[in-house]
Amino acid sequence: MIRIGLLGCGNIGHIIARHAEEFTIPAVYDTIPERAGEIAGICKGEAFRDFGAFLNADTDIVVEAASVGAVRAHAKAVLLHKKNLVIMSVGALNDSTFKEDLIATARKTGTKIYIPSGAIFGLDxxxxxxxxxxxxxxxxxxxxxxxxxxxxxxxxxxxxxxxxxxxxxxxxxxxxxxxxxxxxxxxxxxxxxxxxxxxxxxxxxxxxxxxxxxxxxxxxxPSPDNPATSYLAALSILSLIKNIDSPLVIGT
Ligand SMILES: NC(=O)c1ccc[n+]([C@@H]2O[C@H](COP(=O)([O-])OP(=O)(O)OC[C@H]3O[C@@H](n4cnc5c(N)ncnc54)[C@H](O)[C@@H]3O)[C@@H](O)[C@H]2O)c1
CATH class of the missing domain: 3.30.360.10 (Dihydrodipicolinate Reductase; domain 2)
Structure with a gap:
């Protein structure tokens, strides 16, 4: 089973944690420790207070569902730790220098950066x-x-x-x-x-x-806890994870 490190324990993080059936979430991290603790309880993972320790946990992929700031602060370190990365706060890639640096880092480390379809259809x-x-x-x-x-x-x-x-x-x-x-x-x-x-x-x-x-x-x-976030966005991460290792690649 794919092992997820969850970066961001808000609305989307909760939905992902509640669906942890075909994957596990051994590690969670949030700047608000109580939120990380709550999600860790739901998914039976460990809540980390130190980002470095979170990165060193036994995970295959980090799912970012936090903020543009979190992507800017942590995305490169995730890739340098040879972990794949799902980015929800894709607005961070608006900065082309930052984006190109991340892509170059992924290439160098043999990792992948996934951008889910999020709150829309048709991205493919x-x-x-x-x-x-x-x-x-x-x-x-x-x-x-x-x-x-x-x-x-x-x-x-x-x-x-x-x-x-x-x-x-x-x-x-x-x-x-x-x-x-x-x-x-x-x-x-x-x-x-x-x-x-x-x-x-x-x-x-x-x-x-x-x-x-x-x-x-x-x-x-809208998601019940956060009207700014669409439920579809969380579902799109779950479908991405479900299909990530499948030999049959659809609609890409
Ligand atoms: N691509 C899309 O279509 C799409 C759709 C919906 C939401 N989003 C984005 O996904 C992200 C998460 O959405 P949400 O509704 O779960 O938000 P939310 O506000 O409910 O939760 C975000 C969580 O991340 C934590 N966080 C913020 N910055 C952090 C940091 N630097 N390090 C660690 N934790 C941090 C917050 O404390 C909070 O618990 C947001 O940036 C949102 O804009 C993208």
Missing amino acids: NLKIGQISPLTKLLLKTTKNPQSLGLSVAKRQQIFSGKANECIKSYPKNVNVSVAMGLAAGQDADVELWVDPAADKNTHEIFIEGSFGESYIRVTNV
Whole structure:
């Protein structure tokens, strides 16, 4: 069974811990030790207070479900410890120097960096943009203002521009736009909307290119403990882990 080191014991971390059946989680780490302790209790792992000790634990892969800051602080060390890495806070890879350094480190250490599909569908085929550049790549996201810590009376647009700018202002909310850009090989356009009537997070993706055109609308159920996070995002990590060693590779 694959052995996971869980970096980040919040909402996604809880969902992963509760599904630890076909994998084990021997090691968990969070800057808030109580959270790590709670998750360790759920998955019968060990909660580490020292990141170095966490890295030295007997694990095959580290699943980051923490923050952009956690990726920046720890991703390279994970790879240097010859462990594969799943990154949820993909906004960290918006910094191309950092991203290239991680890729070079993974190459040198024979490890892999996985970016799950997260809160959207379609990330797989966006990679055609690397072969035939897309003429349109737009993410239109609508969330309840509360999940962004805002209070507004009616639906309104709070950002319009490139993903690499949007992620700087909303590092917890538009990770998918950075993932789309990484897949397609070109920066995505983003429109971020807040709507007090929205009880679900909605991602609409508009794609045009030499292949034709596509429109994907994903209406996500917010996770119970954190309305900013879509349940689909946690499920996408679980499906990635379930298939990681399979000889049959689908939709990549
Ligand atoms: N790619 C996607 O589609 C997608 C979708 C949803 C969430 N996310 C991202 O995944 C991450 C986790 O989401 P969540 O809903 O579980 O968040 P959360 O806020 O519920 O939990 C994050 C946990 O990580 C811990 N943490 C933060 N920084 C840390 C650090 N430097 N070292 C150790 N622990 C740290 C926090 O204490 C917290 O317990 C967030 O960055 C979120 O933006 C990505």
